[in-house]
Amino acid sequence: xxxxxxxxxxxxxxxxxxxxxxxxxxxxxxxxxxxxxxxxxxxxxxxxxxxxxxxxxxxxxxxxxxxxxxxxxxxxxxxxxxxxxxxxxxxxxxxxxxxxxxxxxxxxxxxxxxxxxxxxxxxxxxxxxxxxxxxxxxxxxxxxxxxxxxxxxxxxxxxxxxxxxxxxxxxxxxxxxxxxxxxxxxxxxxxxxxxxxxxxxxxxxxxxxxxxxxxxxxxxxxxxxxxxxxxxxxxxxxxxxxxxxxxxxxxxxxxxxxxxxxxxxxxxxxxxx
Amino acid sequence: xxxxxxxxxxxxxxxxxxxxxxxxxxxxxxxxxxxxxxxxxxxxxxxxxxxxxxxxxxxxxxxxxxxxxxxxxxxxxxxxxxxxxxxxxxxxxxxxxxxxxxxxxxxxxxxxxxxxxxxxxxxxxxxxxxxxxxxxxxxxxxxxxxxxxxxxxxxxxxxxxxxxxxxxxxxxxxxxxxxxxxxxxxxxxxxxxxxxxxxxxxxxxxxxxxxxxxxxxxxxxxxxxxxxxxxxxxxxxxxxxxxxxxxxxxxxxxxxxxxxxxxxxxxxxxxxxxxxxxxxxxx
Amino acid sequence: xxxxxxxxxxxxxxxxxxxxxxxxxxxxxxxxxxxxxxxxxxxxxxxxxxxxxxxxxxxxxxxxxxxxxxxxxxxxxxxxxxxxxxxxxxxxxxxxxxxxxxxxxxxxxxxxxxxxxxxxxxxxxxxxxxxxxxxxxxxxxxxxxxxxxxxxxxxxxxxxxxxxxxxxxxxxxxxxxxxxxxxxxxxxxxxxxxxxxxxxxxxxxxxxxxxxxxxxxxxxxxxxxxxxxxxxxxxxxxxxxxxxxxxxxxxxxxxxxxxxxxxxxxxxxxxxxxxxxxxxxxxx
Numbered sequence: 001x002x003x004x005x006x007x008x009x010x011x012x013x014x015x016x017x018x019x020x021x022x023x024x025x026x027x028x029x030x031x032x033x034x035x036x037x038x039x040x041x042x043x044x045x046x047x048x049x050x051x052x053x054x055x056x057x058x059x060x061x062x063x064x065x066x067x068x069x070x071x072x073x074x075x076x077x078x079x080x081x082x083x084x085x086x087x088x089x090x091x092x093x094x095x096x097x098x099x100x101x102x103x104x105x106x107x108x109x110x111x112x113x114x115x116x117x118x119x120x121x122x123x124x125x126x127x128x129x130x131x132x133x134x135x136x137x138x139x140x141x142x143x144x145x146x147x148x149x150x151x152x153x154x155x156x157x158x159x160x161x162x163x164x165x166x167x168x169x170x171x172x173x174x175x176x177x178x179x180x181x182x183x184x185x186x187x188x189x190x191x192x193x194x195x196x197x198x199x200x201x202x203x204x205x206x207x208x209x210x211x212x213x214x215x216x217x218x219x220x221x222x223x224x225x226x227x228x229x230x231x232x233x234x235x236x237x238x239x240x241x242x243x244x245x246x247x248x249x250x251x252x253x254x255x256x257x258x259x260x261x262x263x264x265x266x267x268x269x270x271x272x273x
Numbered sequence: 274x275x276x277x278x279x280x281x282x283x284x285x286x287x288x289x290x291x292x293x294x295x296x297x298x299x300x301x302x303x304x305x306x307x308x309x310x311x312x313x314x315x316x317x318x319x320x321x322x323x324x325x326x327x328x329x330x331x332x333x334x335x336x337x338x339x340x341x342x343x344x345x346x347x348x349x350x351x352x353x354x355x356x357x358x359x360x361x362x363x364x365x366x367x368x369x370x371x372x373x374x375x376x377x378x379x380x381x382x383x384x385x386x387x388x389x390x391x392x393x394x395x396x397x398x399x400x401x402x403x404x405x406x407x408x409x410x411x412x413x414x415x416x417x418x419x420x421x422x423x424x425x426x427x428x429x430x431x432x433x434x435x436x437x438x439x440x441x442x443x444x445x446x447x448x449x450x451x452x453x454x455x456x457x458x459x460x461x462x463x464x465x466x467x468x469x470x471x472x473x474x475x476x477x478x479x480x481x482x483x484x485x486x487x488x489x490x491x492x493x494x495x496x497x498x499x500x501x502x503x504x505x506x507x508x509x510x511x512x513x514x515x516x517x518x519x520x521x522x523x524x525x526x527x528x529x530x531x532x533x534x535x536x537x538x539x540x541x542x543x544x545x546x547x548x549x550x551x552x553x554x555x556x
Numbered sequence: 557x558x559x560x561x562x563x564x565x566x567x568x569x570x571x572x573x574x575x576x577x578x579x580x581x582x583x584x585x586x587x588x589x590x591x592x593x594x595x596x597x598x599x600x601x602x603x604x605x606x607x608x609x610x611x612x613x614x615x616x617x618x619x620x621x622x623x624x625x626x627x628x629x630x631x632x633x634x635x636x637x638x639x640x641x642x643x644x645x646x647x648x649x650x651x652x653x654x655x656x657x658x659x660x661x662x663x664x665x666x667x668x669x670x671x672x673x674x675x676x677x678x679x680x681x682x683x684x685x686x687x688x689x690x691x692x693x694x695x696x697x698x699x700x701x702x703x704x705x706x707x708x709x710x711x712x713x714x715x716x717x718x719x720x721x722x723x724x725x726x727x728x729x730x731x732x733x734x735x736x737x738x739x740x741x742x743x744x745x746x747x748x749x750x751x752x753x754x755x756x757x758x759x760x761x762x763x764x765x766x767x768x769x770x771x772x773x774x775x776x777x778x779x780x781x782x783x784x785x786x787x788x789x790x791x792x793x794x795x796x797x798x799x800x801x802x803x804x805x806x807x808x809x810x811x812x813x814x815x816x817x818x819x820x821x822x823x824x825x826x827x828x829x830x831x832x833x834x835x836x837x838x839x840x
Contacts, residue, residue: 133379165379168421173651179612180652183644184714185668187636202664205654209700214374221375224335224367225435226359226391236386236399322733323704370731424598451731454598454760456800481733484805520735525763525805525827532831538838547809554834555816 011128016244017059018129022138024245028252029126035259036115036122043262045114051255052121059129069124070117077116084109136160137239154230162218170211177206281346282443282475283334283365284310288343290329290498303329305498307343311477313442316469318486318506319479321495322520327479330495331447334477335367348442363392366436370448372428373421381423381431382407382416388439399438406434409472410464426457430464437468443475444468450482458482483510483524487545494521507543526550557641557721557754559586559609563618566604566778570616578604580778581618586722586756591748593765593786594758596775597800602758603647605775606724609756610642611635622722640669643720647727649711650704658684658702658710659695665718676717683716688743705736712740716747722754729764741768763804766790766825774801787823806830813837 012018017025032048039045056063070077090104127135140157143149149156178188181202188199290304304326311317321327332338333345336352348364350357366388369375378384382403389399407413410430420428429449436444446465450458462485468474478486486492492509494502496519502509510516510523513531517523523531530544530553540553566579578601586592596602607613608620611627619628627638646652655661659680666676684691687709694702699710712728725744729737745768748755759765765772765786772789774782776799782789789796790803793811804825810833813820817837824830 133383161379162377165377165420168419169373172421176646177652179607180644180646180649181664182612183610183639183646184652184665185636185640185718186664187668189632202652202654206652209654210651214371217369217371217374218377220332220337221367221369222377222387224337224362224369225377225388225439226362227387228359228391232393234390234393234396234399236383236390236396236403238396322735455802456597520733522734526809528827529806529809529830529834532827533834536831536835538835547805547812550809551812554813554838 009128010131011061013060015058015060017055020248021239021241021245022130022134023141023239024248025126025130026138026142028248029122031252031256032122033119036118041262044259047258048118052118055125059125061128066121066124069120073120077113080112080116081109084112132164133161141239173210174207177203280312281310282313282348284346286344288340288345291341303498307500309493309500311475313475314473315491316476316489318489318492319477319495320492320521325495326498327495328447331445331479334365334445336361363439364441365443365445366439366441367445368432368436368449370451372425372432372452375432376420376428379419381418381420384420384431385434385438388435392439402438406437409437410434424457425453426460429461433464445477447479450480483522487524506545510545511542557623558588559722560621562621564608564615565617566613567616578778582780584783586754588754589752590754590771591769592756593769593772594756595765595772595801600775601778602775603726606644606726606758609724610639610644640718641720642722643715643718645712645715645725645728647730650707653699653707653711656698657696658699661699661710662714662717665714669718679717683713686716686747687713688739705732724756726758766804786825790825791822
């Protein structure tokens with residue numbers, strides 16, 4: 001189950017997509033996602049499909065690996081499709097007892113499914129090609145342009161980066177505590193939901209205590225290393241836009257222009273509207 | 274500032290430290306009338322059983338906590354002086370016991386850069402400092418690794434590099450080897466000795482392993498918040514009975530010398546190393 | 557309850573780029589009632605090995621036979637029963653404490669065994685005494701208000717309370733001060749002598765192991781290097797050093813003294829024994 005979720009995982013291949021500045025990727029992905037929700041014809045989806053295809057090829061990440069990300073979301077996609085299929089009023093093309101399938105329903109269902117799939121693939125590409133810590137740095141930079149959030153940009157980024165640092169440590173810790181309680185005869189495998197939930201207490205309590213102890217010690221260590229928030233702080237690694245980023249932005253503008261063209265001109269395809 | 278204070282890295286003046294408790298009668302007196310100083314370039318070992326006040330003392334050096342009574346001076350700055358807080362922490366770096374809970378970043382070199390970044394050092398200079406610090410602890414090859422993939426000894430060396438990059442004059446080690454295996458301990462001790470001998474760094478080393486401080490310039494023994502002994506390793510360790518009584522070890526060779534003397538063998542009572550023992554027994 | 561380890565191999569993340577062989581065809585038999593020490597540097601396979609002994613890890617191949625029973629051929633419920641008889645104290649066991657009171661925490665294991673309330677109470681009382689704590693003084697305290705050393709003891713008591721026939725301890729003295737270390741080791745020794753159970757002690761300290769155990773298992777890169785008495789193992793200084801281990805200082809001393817006193821014994825690893833041996837050769 002968990003291993004199927006590819007969002008948030010990093011898959012290093014050293015491709016040109018990987019080398020793009022994280023800020024470029026964040027901005028492009030955001031633009032892509034926004035556009036995705038305004039596309040209202042198949043030409044648009046076709047263009048989005050081609051764009052994703054090219055980027056995936058350039059990223060050198062196995063297509064199967066990216067598609068695994070959709071597997072985890074199959075339920076949500078199916079639910080959306082079914083809801084749209086049966087709940088949209090319009091010209092009835094088939095009926096099963098009290099429920100009707102309409103032409104508009106089919107169209108919206110297909111669009112919604114494509115939208116979700118493209119959304120997942122698009123964001124997966126960003127996370128798969130960007131090391132989490134670079135992503136954090138990129139987000140910190142981007143947050144500086146959002147009013148209100150700006151004030152917390154450094155703190156949020158620091159929190160994210162510490163979380164990234166400690167996730168593996170806490171995973172190991174969970175494993176160790178679980179084994180230690182199993183060795184004391186704890187049983188996590190059988191029983192009903194309530195008893196299973198109760199059985200988690202011997203894991204959760206030590207885990208929380210340990211997390212708090214770690215947080216406390218880390219805070220002391222950070223203070224001892226002169227940490228005092230984001231003010232006057234410098235960074236060793238500076239984010240620098242390169243030529244490839246300029247190219248990427250050109251692609252983004254073409255993407256936006258193309259989208260505007262298809263929605264305004266509205267070239268009819270399968271579903272004239 | 275007189276000549277006298279310029280030589281002193283750290284000065285602890287009649288310090289008392291109390292951990293307050295809701296119920297005043299249960300207040301814990303961690304340190305009581307502690308008074309000593311540490312000279313620049315010295316290697317001082319601090320020993321004492323758990324709860325003797327060692328770690329409290331370490332935190333006082335770094336202005337993480339402040340004395341209830343008395344004063345702590347670091348490089349001429351009183352730790353209570355908020356204005357010089359960052360000078361103090363930059364001058365007297367600190368390495369803690371748990372290797373996992375002091376590394377902040379997800380990549381080794383970013384972690385080493387954390388301190389200088391906090392101090393607002395320009396990016397290019399941070400780069401130089403990070404590379405130099407990693408070279409000193411011999412971890413350049415791991416610059417791009419993730420901390421959780423390293424061994425305990427390697428993590429501690431990264432923690433040391435993180436302090437070195439702040440260019441301190443003194444490093445306080447609060448049981449840095451307690452959670453390490455013997456090879457990790459060796460790595461860390463080699464690094465610490467190198468810093469003291471080659472870089473002339475002042476080192477305060479708190480430990481339970483007596484073998485780590487055999488070569489120290491001076492040893493301070495704490496018990497129940499008070500200094501009970503102070504002197505060179507030779508003068509400290511020969512008090513085998515007294516040290517054992519307060520729950521501490523003595524180096525095995527010192528203990529053996531003590532046992533042999535009790536049996537009437539005429540050898541020195543201040544033997545610390547195998548070499549010395551061999552020499553004493555083979556005259 | 558003899559423990560027989562047969563052709564045990566364990567490979568982590570097999571088939572991935574992170575593949576790592578932690579155990580390589582291990583074959584040993586641990587006799588009933590023996591006191592064994594396991595030594596080896598980090599990553600030598602010690603922890604992986606002991607986690608197979610009560611079925612917390614499944615082997616890639618090979619098996620462990622406890623009391624004539626192949627533990628990996630058992631049903632889940634029977635494996636859980638078996639875990640009651642093989643106690644495993646993890647490194648830093650105080651990190652597993654979770655209950656409101658010391659009594660409740662120590663009672664967790666025996667309760668899982670399905671004992672009656674009186675039996676559980678008895679076990680808790682006994683095991684807390686066994687680790688050198690005052691039962692009446694600590695039973696109602698929160699484990700988290702105790703000192704580090706006391707928490708460690710409570711955690712060990714939590715495993716002892718299950719009265720395992722085989723007790724495995726993974727570095728029970730890590731991070732303790734010298735007094736705490738000596739006390740815990742002494743209690744383990746007393747308990748072994750009294751209960752006659754099998755004890756397996758994993759440690760980094762050659763000194764500690766040398767003082768306590770009957771046989772030492774030396775591991776390196778997932779293989780057994782030695783499985784022999786301390787006297788024999790500690791004289792193999794060169795091999796031990798090659799795999800990143802060191803013998804106690806007194807053993808090095810004896811070797812050095814051999815030049816002057818050729819008749820001096822080398823299989824010495826405690827200060828006490830060194831004193832006697834030196835007195836013997838000097839006084840003639």
